[in-house]
Amino acid sequence: xxxxxxxxxxxxxxxxxxxxxxxxxxxxxxxxxxxxxxxxxxxxxxxxxxxxxxxxxxxxxxxxxxxxxxxxxxxxxxxxxxxxxxxxxxxxxxxxxxxxxxxxxxxxxxxxxxxxxxxxxxxxxxxxxxxxxxxxxxxxxxxxxxxxxxxxxxxxxxxxxxxxxxxxxxxxxxxxxxxxxxxxxxxxxxxxxxxxxxxxxxxxxxxx
Numbered sequence: 001x002x003x004x005x006x007x008x009x010x011x012x013x014x015x016x017x018x019x020x021x022x023x024x025x026x027x028x029x030x031x032x033x034x035x036x037x038x039x040x041x042x043x044x045x046x047x048x049x050x051x052x053x054x055x056x057x058x059x060x061x062x063x064x065x066x067x068x069x070x071x072x073x074x075x076x077x078x079x080x081x082x083x084x085x086x087x088x089x090x091x092x093x094x095x096x097x098x099x100x101x102x103x104x105x106x107x108x109x110x111x112x113x114x115x116x117x118x119x120x121x122x123x124x125x126x127x128x129x130x131x132x133x134x135x136x137x138x139x140x141x142x143x144x145x146x147x148x149x150x151x152x153x154x155x156x157x158x159x160x161x162x163x164x165x166x167x168x169x170x171x172x173x174x175x176x177x178x179x180x181x182x183x184x185x186x187x188x189x190x191x192x193x194x195x196x197x198x199x200x201x202x203x204x205x206x207x208x
Contacts, residue, residue, distance in 0.1 A: 002180035004156040010174055011150055017169040021204040022139040029131035035124045041092035043118050044078055054099050071105045072097045080125050081113040087129055142200040149192040163194040165201050
């Protein structure tokens with residue numbers, strides 16, 4: 001086997017592959033359950049954009065040239081106000097294009113936090129966030145375990161010997177280089193918990 005050194009490029013590639021393993025799970029976990037997206041969209045819109053408010057907003061907008069306070073769109077983005085202000089924003093589709101306050105529409109800057117959302121909406125949205133956070137934690141545990149293993153090896157060869165399953169995550173050209181014949185090398189024992197990494201890899205693959 002030819003010696004292949006550990007590089008930042010290989011390390012990043014493996015981390016990217018781990019992220020890909022979790023991508024579908026994260027998307028699925030973040031889907032709202034118990035209510036349809038349309039039900040959520042209508043309830044949030046009716047709460048935040050009452051007819052009276054819409055009329056006032058339209059009157060205000062008519063006095064400005066250039067600057068937009070409101071937009072017409074069928075896509076609305078929002079967060080629920082709670083102690084954890086890092087909660088991700090949800091994007092829902094309205095049945096038709098409607099007037100939206102800037103922070104409910106924009107994809108840049110701060111997304112509007114909604115106070116006093118209907119209980120059923122709050123429950124459905126926060127449960128989705130909790131599911132997302134749980135999968136994100138699994139992803140982080142896997143990446144931390146790999147990072148710890150990476151620090152304990154001097155070459156990709158050592159990593160493969162201690163944890164053969166990593167071959168699924170390595171770049172194909174790296175595997176090719178490792179398999180090239182070379183002169184004899186001094187064997188070195190590597191100590192990290194490959195079994196734990198195998199469990200994390202299996203969990204990630206099974207849940208895709």
